[in-house]
Amino acid sequence: MNATPSSPGAAGLAAAGHLRVPIALDDRSYDIHIGRSLLTNASSWEGLPKARCAVIVSNETVAPLYLETVAARLRDHYAQVLSVVLPDGEQYKGWDAIERIASTLLEAAADRKTVLFALGGGVIGDMTGFAAAIYMRGVPFVQIPTTLLAQVDSSVGGKTAINHALGKNMLGAFYQPQRVIADLDTLRTLPDRELSAGLAEVIKYGPIADANFLAWLEANMDALRARDPSALAYAVQRSCEIKAWVVGQDERESGLRAILNFGHTFGHAIETGLGYGEWLHGEAVGCGMVMASDLSVRLGLMPPEFLARMTALIGRAGLPAKAPASIGVERFLNLMRVDKKAEDGEIRFVLIERLGQAVMRSAPDALVTDVIRQHSA
Structure with missing residues (x-):
């Protein structure tokens, strides 16, 4: 990217x-x-x-x-x-x-x-x-x-x-x-909860496409949550620039566009498992990004500091970092198997291989299970 x-x-x-x-x-x-x-x-x-x-x-x-x-x-x-x-x-x-x-x-x-x-x-x-x-x-x-x-x-x-x-x-x-x-x-x-939910989709653009934007978000998260007009304007602008570029390369998600789903495989399972409307989409994606960051670390793609960094930023955005344990590990896995990125029942995740660059990868169920358990409460 x-x-x-x-x-x-x-x-x-x-x-x-x-x-x-x-x-x-x-x-x-x-x-x-x-x-x-x-x-x-x-x-x-x-x-x-x-x-x-x-x-x-x-x-x-x-x-x-x-x-x-x-x-x-x-x-x-x-x-x-x-x-x-x-x-x-x-x-x-x-x-x-x-x-x-x-x-x-x-x-x-x-x-x-x-x-x-x-x-x-x-x-x-x-x-x-x-x-x-x-x-x-x-x-x-x-x-x-x-x-x-x-x-x-x-x-x-x-x-x-x-x-x-x-x-x-x-x-x-x-x-x-x-x-x-x-x-x-x-x-x-916009209610505060909705603002935080939107910040999840802003945050994702940093790790998948622009390491400098990720650093900018860390420096300006308090301003964003306080609705500083200049900070919000830049966050919307930069997010749209990145998404426009990705969509222009791959409109129908045959390859590159899938990176925009960072955190969404876990996040969609949370939304469906809880029942639509219990968590906002951005809340589920924020938690999903923490889980996908952990999986990136466990697969050796990123250092442990990356997980700590993403967890801290998600928390500062006012988003949950733990999924409800009530969903259950087996249901969580089964819901992810019907994700649109799954192939022949194999779950595929958008993971980070270096800051500003994402990759599509599968992972052993045992490893994914450990991630779900680690980030459920």
């Missing part, structure tokens, strides 16, 4: 006020807009796909805060602006929500030019993108992420999905948005 783009530095976005990070995907390239006051800035909405109808998909938490602001802007571009407001939470990321979105589209006689707008966090983004991918075999959609996790990860790169009782994000499609509008002002209303 030494070829990732260099960053202009922490002052870059603050000076520019509004940054665009391009995703290079041939005829499906698009921009990630990052900045403040983007929801009310007319330039954010220029050049959107032309259509008669726009449909905003949001949830019961975000809609009261931002839905009318977005709808007002969209009325300048679309003759009809509709909305679908869904329950808030990972436990609602399923077929019922997709049915509600589809019903709204069909009842409005929405054609294949209709544009969907995902206004919310990662759950809303994933479900809206999946609905857009399957309605009339594909309609345009735009991501408007309002959580840190969505701004730095889930809104970028075109992964869309819903959950199944037997596995997280097992039903979905690769389907790219037309644009991502990441308004940093929306982070002001």
Whole structure:
């Protein structure tokens, strides 16, 4: 990952006020807009796909805060602006929500030019993108992420999905948005727990792609948790730069893109094993990164100091470092065997072989079992 783009530095976005990070995907390239006051800035909405109808998909938490602001802007571009407001939470990321979105589209006689707008966090983004991918075999959609996790990860790169009782994000499609509008002002209303969950997805970019960014996060974690505007702006900027580069190299996760799942194999098992919604996605990923770091050490890829360093950073981010022992080792292993990266029932992990570089590896069950036991409580 030494070829990732260099960053202009922490002052870059603050000076520019509004940054665009391009995703290079041939005829499906698009921009990630990052900045403040983007929801009310007319330039954010220029050049959107032309259509008669726009449909905003949001949830019961975000809609009261931002839905009318977005709808007002969209009325300048679309003759009809509709909305679908869904329950808030990972436990609602399923077929019922997709049915509600589809019903709204069909009842409005929405054609294949209709544009969907995902206004919310990662759950809303994933479900809206999946609905857009399957309605009339594909309609345009735009991501408007309002959580840190969505701004730095889930809104970028075109992964869309819903959950199944037997596995997280097992039903979905690769389907790219037309644009991502990441308004940093929306982070002001984010609960502390959600902010910490988003920091997990920020942290992962350091060990997998940018050792200097990892050091920057260690130096600035207190500022990030205090919602320092410059620190948050740089964290979003650098995360998007790295993800855009990775997705541009490997859109459909045939190789390189899998490194973005550092900590996710363990993390998805925690989410599924506990029941969706008990832990936030970022909380599970944070714990999963500690476990994956330990496995990297046990396989001889990294020195013991790496585990101590990651455990300390995860703790400072306000994230758990221990998985609930109630899941049980056997269930934990079985859940990881149905992970999308598994091959012929063999669990494959994203591990760190040196700071800034990740690798896909399998590991003996006995070693993985030791990791689970060590990091469960």
